[in-house]
Amino acid sequence: MRLPNLMDSAGKIVQQSIDEARRRYSQGPRTGVPGVQEDPNFSTEEPTILSDMRGYDFGPYMNQVVNRVRVNWYTLIPEIARLGRKGRVVIIFTITKNGTIDDIRLVANSGTEPLDRAAMGSITASNPFARLPAGFDGDRLVLQFTFLYNIR
Secondary structure, eight states: OOOOOHHHHHHHHHHHHHHHHHHHHHTOOSSSSTTOOOOTTEEEOOOEEOSOOTTOOOHHHHHHHHHHHHHHHHHHOOHHHHTTOOEEEEEEEEEETTSOEEEEEEEEOOSOHHHHHHHHHHHHTTOSOOOOOTTOOOSEEEEEEEEEESOO
8 A cells, every 4th residue: 555645745735825826916916016916905005295395296206116115015014914913104214316215214113023124124125216306306305104904
């Protein structure tokens, strides 16, 4: 009598999981960025521009910033959040004229360090951003991002 090889079964299960993940991600992103699937339980409130905009329309620039941060955040969301841990993280940071982050501050933590680290990491991983728009005569842009985990 021959017993089934458990390693073969485990390998098939892993391969099925990989295939399922590929299938889900190939259905198309909802973040506006290819290859990144947005999860409805993880969202950011509309970022707030805290600095003087000097009459400049930052809409297109902010879309790029938000998409970049979200892409990085979705890759960093910890397992504890995927298991349902709730949290809200607020971060303020400054983008300089050349697109680098000059200052980043956690102003409201979630009470769960992995959630705070993922939010902070999504911004630091996005550094540098694109240069500030040429039509903007300021030298920096101060933004506030709010990250929501399992909160609607």
